[in-house]
Amino acid sequence: xxxxxxxxxxxxxxxxxxxxxxxxxxxxxxxxxxxxxxxxxxxxxxxxxxxxxxxxxxxxxxxxxxxxxxxxxxxxxxxxxxxxxxxxxxxxxxxxxxxxxxxxxxxxxxxxxxxxxxxxxxxxxxxxxxxxxxxxxxxxxxxxxxxxxxxxxxxxxxxxxxxxxxxxxxxxxxxxxxxxxxxxxxxxxxxxxxxxxxxxxxxxxxxxxxxxxxxxxxxxxxxxxxxxxxxxxxxxxxxxxxxxxxxxxxxxxxxxxxxxxxxxxxxxxxxxxxxxxxxxxxxxxxxxxxxxxxxxxxxxxxxxxxxxxxxxxxxxxxxxxxxxxxxxxxxxxxxxxxxxxxxxxxxxxxxxxxxxxxxxxxxxxxxxxxxxxxxxxxxxxxxxx
Numbered sequence: 169x170x171x172x173x174x175x176x177x178x179x180x181x182x183x184x185x186x187x188x189x190x191x192x193x194x195x196x197x198x199x200x201x202x203x204x205x206x207x208x209x210x211x212x213x214x215x216x217x218x219x220x221x222x223x224x225x226x227x228x229x230x231x232x233x234x235x236x237x238x239x240x241x242x243x244x245x246x247x248x249x250x251x252x253x254x255x256x257x258x259x260x261x262x263x264x265x266x267x268x269x270x271x272x273x274x275x276x277x278x279x280x281x282x283x284x285x286x287x288x289x290x291x292x293x294x295x296x297x298x299x300x301x302x303x304x305x306x307x308x309x310x311x312x313x314x315x316x317x318x319x320x321x322x323x324x325x326x327x328x329x330x331x332x333x334x335x336x337x338x339x340x341x342x343x344x345x346x347x348x349x350x351x352x353x354x355x356x357x358x359x360x361x362x363x364x365x366x367x368x369x370x371x372x373x374x375x376x377x378x379x380x381x382x383x384x385x386x387x388x389x390x391x392x393x394x395x396x397x398x399x400x401x402x403x404x405x406x407x408x409x410x411x412x413x414x415x416x417x418x419x420x421x422x423x424x425x426x427x428x429x430x431x432x433x434x435x436x437x438x439x440x441x442x443x444x445x446x447x448x449x450x451x452x453x454x455x456x457x458x459x460x461x462x463x464x465x466x467x468x469x470x471x472x473x474x475x476x477x478x479x480x481x482x483x484x485x486x487x488x489x490x491x492x493x494x495x496x497x498x499x500x501x502x503x504x505x506x507x508x509x510x511x512x513x514x515x516x517x518x519x520x521x522x523x524x525x526x527x528x529x530x531x532x533x534x535x536x537x538x539x540x541x542x543x544x545x546x547x548x549x550x551x552x553x
Contacts, residue, residue: 173478181414200406216367219404226342226359227255295324298454440535485510
């Protein structure tokens, strides 16, 4: 793509950090992971952080550690990546979808209480695209009904709303360090909590439920270990942690860059006829991606790609994907706001080192495509494939 959807900014600092790990004895979970966990917990203002292989694994572990499983229900959103729901199903529970706000795409808090039953065990909000859900109201609902909250904060490391950050009002919050995330190591994740007991339970589940890790045995000498719980293989290695550590030094600067680029897009996009999802004045938006709503989305994205503009879909409403239709009986019309967004959403090129000139080009191409397809007029008449 002439203008890619995403480009990472990893460089010499990350190479040096990984080289330090490679010169050492421990490649698996060790002191480098521990340093990352301490810095991540400090960044989020949480007492504990646990580094894992993915946000999906973090959500799954949190559910298991809270004893949410077969027979339980977890209220969540259909406007998300499938992993939000599959983590719930992997724990043996049932995802119960609630429609989203038409203007933000976030879980509609006004609809949550109507979905609560005697089987409901938790609420799993998703801070879509980097905009936090209304956590103060969700916490009040959860407290009234004795429910846990596990936040899917895959898009929202830097977000804040009403003075609250991710994980602050929840039992746990899960994060992603996937290839395109604001902090990235290619694949990886973390979970944060202020609950020491919950943290220790998740730490046990992170590595097969065994009582001694490789680093324990390396430091202490061999001693017999025991398996005391059914656990999983979710531990992050020192190599991924080494990639993440140098990025703390530029996370604030990169957020400022993304806010500037989002403002450039938002100044230019209205002329194309594309619809911008609403932000809020009382929040810090993490600005993970630059989503817009367009008519004829699939034709538009194909034309953008042919013109050399990287664009992707984040996301189609997952309740209408084949698995959820066949296993839960969902149909078109069940969640109209999610369906409208899922049918029209696309994400434009967006990363800290994107130039304003590239944004001008992207918006111009998008405007011409929408004009060609019979929608609003082109921004500047430039031709596309």
